Amino acid sequence: MTRWGMVIDLDKCVACQGCTVACRMENNTPIVSPEQSEMGRSILWNEVFPIEEHAEFAAEDTNATFIPRPCMHCDNPPCIKVCPVEATFKSDETGGQVLQRYDRCIGCRFCTLACPYGVRYFNWHEPQWSPEIALHLNPNSEVEPRPKGIVEKCTFCIQRLHEALELAEEEGRNFRPEDYQPACVQTCTGKARFFGDLDNPDSTVSQLAGSRRAFRLLEELGTNPKVIYLKEG
């Protein structure tokens, strides 16, 4: 079975935030006003953080690390267990992405609390764009802007998987794993991101996942993330 996963090499990542922006352009996450973003309500599915900002225990002055953080697409996702309406689920038939059914979500935000990685975003308002800027929205109906009052999150650009499957069918050939790449992987200038099938021992991601530098965020929680980081240095 396919198990889509991502490897992010922190030695190559230079924290340019190209991924953050590419994600927004692909997935139509709304621009949030200065006042709202001051309240921590920015909706960026793939943010980059300096670790020192959040870790007062950093002993040395000079060991800041930047970490880009998409959804971990856990194999054992805590967000699913708390959802009272089964709006969030792990989509095993498409390769294990953790997805959100926007039409079922009731906006209770249990999942945003349960997620230890903070990757779930609540829409406090209707998405707002000036009419001119709205013209650039990705026309794909799967990423139609989400309404007020529901939770949204990184999907590993599931719409790109659907598009790739359709294209393969149209062209009368088998789907190839490399046909499917999330926007953040495609855009990465430093080529720090890798994407593929973790269950295929020959894939780049499987091999990198076995590297001595490999680690997962908050592994001790038993969430089994499918996003794997490679340490710097």
Place this chain on the structure above:
Amino acid sequence: MTLRAVYDSENIYFLIEWADASESIDNTDAGDRLALLWQVSEISGFEITGCNQACHSGFPTGMWLEEEGQGADFWLWEAANTNALGIMDDRYLGYSLGEDWQFADAGDWESGSRADIHAQAIWADGIWTLEISRALDTGDNAIGADGTPVDVTFLEMLYNPDRIPGPMRRIGAAGSTNPADWQPISWREALTEITTRLQSLRDAGESHRVAFALGETRGQMKDLFERFAAAYGTPNMSRYDSVSHQLVKTACLLTLGRYDLLAYDLENTTFILNFGGSLLEAGRSTHRYISGISFSRRGGSNRSKMVTIDPRYSVTAAKSDEWLTINPGTDAMLAMGMARFIVGNRLYDEEFVRNYTMGFEDFNDENGATHQGFRSLVLSEAYDLERVEAITGVEATTIARLAGEFAQSRAPIATLPIRGGLHTGNANGLYTAMAVMSLNALVGNLEKPGGVLIQRDIPYTDWPEYYVDDTMIASLAQPRIDGADDDPLAESIIQNLGDGLSNSNPYSTDMLFLYHVNPSYIMPGGQTFADSLQNVGLVVDFSSFLTETAAHADLILPDHTFLERWQDVPWEGLGYAGFGLAQPVIPPLHNTMHTGDVLLTFAQALGGSVRQALPYDTFVDLLQYRTSTLENSNWETMTRIGKWGTGPHPFAEWGSENWQNLVGRDRRDLYQDGRFDFWSRELFYRLSGLHPTEVGIQATGDAVLMPHYEPVHYHGDETEYPFILNTYQLMALGDPEYTANLPTLQEIIGMHVGIRWDGWVEMHHEEAEYLGLINGEQVWVESEFGRVQTRLKVVKSNHSQVVNFPDGQGHTANGRFSNGRGANPNALLPLESALAGTASFSNTRVKVYKVEG
């Protein structure tokens, strides 16, 4: 009416028939028309009232939808207009309240997505029969690209609501951003007015009274501007380079004999000694540096080591293996200390130094006078490592260790900063860049794999000859308005331009053209620039936004954005020659015009030598001509693959004919001998007849012509102004002037300090504690030149006596997303120029204090 539709795999077709007793081909409301309105998002009431839902009788104008988020596609067929062209006008409706919100798609009736519906009707026997076809997917709205944030947010630039929609004339007060003060005019009117004025100046022998100010301008647009100015007859071409990379180019000229930026073979390097450069955030070619450095971070023995020397803990410093918190303005001292260790321990490349350099050893000139060489300079007391430690704040043992590692690494490079610490208000910056270059020469890494590469030129087709008359020669020989001819090294000095304009010195300026540059905003002390424009007869700005400078222009002739225009973009930083051929990915959204086409229109109208020099009707014609003789390609191939290039890099063997042609090329003839100058012959020549102190050089003797350390003199007394101000470029905004008005970039602007949609100043936590300042509060930052208010960001890692202030915020004009956020640090800096025309960014002290009340 009957309506039938079918579709196949590519297109959808409609056949519409309706009865109409008369055929009315009339370009008024009386004419026959048919419109189809398609819901893009749900429009309430649409199923009952149809297109009436968008009609608003009783209001003076037009059509719009009344609920947020609603949109409709709107196809309009007119018997009088579109029928003759065989199309329907592809338009759309959007949400607004009380204002017409009906617009055409991009393009015009003959091209672009506005013309992608084919439609033709005939009227016979009281029946209109209309056939329509349209591709099921017209490709409109396609997205997908790679790159840094600035690149990926280009859609917010293209569709920015603050773009200037067409040519405008200012009818209100200078500086006004109120739309009522700007009158839309036609291109014909604008171009006629300008051409007439250009012509009459030229006829009067006063063509030098026309001046140009250019921002980042490359490829054929740069050549076009230069050629236009030369053939028209004005020496007044001021570039933004003097606030950017002019100094680095000059340092390369004085040492390597190339007035150019260097390239680095980052993929194969083993050691990057990065002097003050935020390579990853604000490198000259950010893509190039990111991809090269990331590639070099691969496992095993091939992984590069990167050492960053910077008072600020930048993202680049954080990504480096080692960060040296150097005292600001002392990089030259550190480089000289490293050179001393390398020379003293004979770790340098003896073959290279002996055969391909000049002035390493002491020497006698043709008159028998003895001159000091680089060896004895670095071994002199001045660069004793204890002294270097005292001045730089970097421990002598660290200097020695890193110098040894650098010299013995297989493929080391020392990288030059582009701006930052080099713009010190005196000769310090120039000699710093020369000292860093000398480290590269010592280790013999020029034109070697993993080393420093000399940028190869693109062999564009030669321009046609043109006739030069005496009037032109006289005009071209006039002194420059920006005073660059008074500086022995400067190509141009944009920060002096305002002074020349205000004081009509050396003569009054009649016309000024501004291209992709906003001097009022980007220059230290630039706020006075706008006022100087009052003294110019006609100011023309090609800006896409109503910037701080553009708001003072008389005419704005907006250029296409880069997604809408043709452009060759020469590659920088790879070494080998090549360019990307940017092509319109979308027809112009607005009534804009390629500035290249504007200049060629002038050339056509002016005729004579200008037309001879530029015999092209459009910029694309010019591009085709200039690329017509490039090897291994042709226009069709270039446009298909979007580039032309010659890689991989053709390393020039030391001493080969190729090498001789490269090294020293831009020096005066006598010195074109393939040698790297430790003792700069070009500088000797340029300074002849001048006493070094006249151009602000503090050194004496042969040191004047060699890399050395000169202390920086700061504006402001240390006791009153305890901090040195360090301004820097943000990775999120990059360099282009419009980026602060892209909302997504505002949302990620201060990722490394946790700030969005705002500006800030960074201070070391111990200093903040000492001053009783709290993280996040509003503070005044004050220098001798002014004060600005911004947010305080307390940081853990930084030089304690330096405060960092990012560029890019504090816009007063530009657009709705950028205006009034944070402050512009340039308001704290002096308007001045040092040797080589350098603007001053890093020689000012400031104090920081709480905003009371």
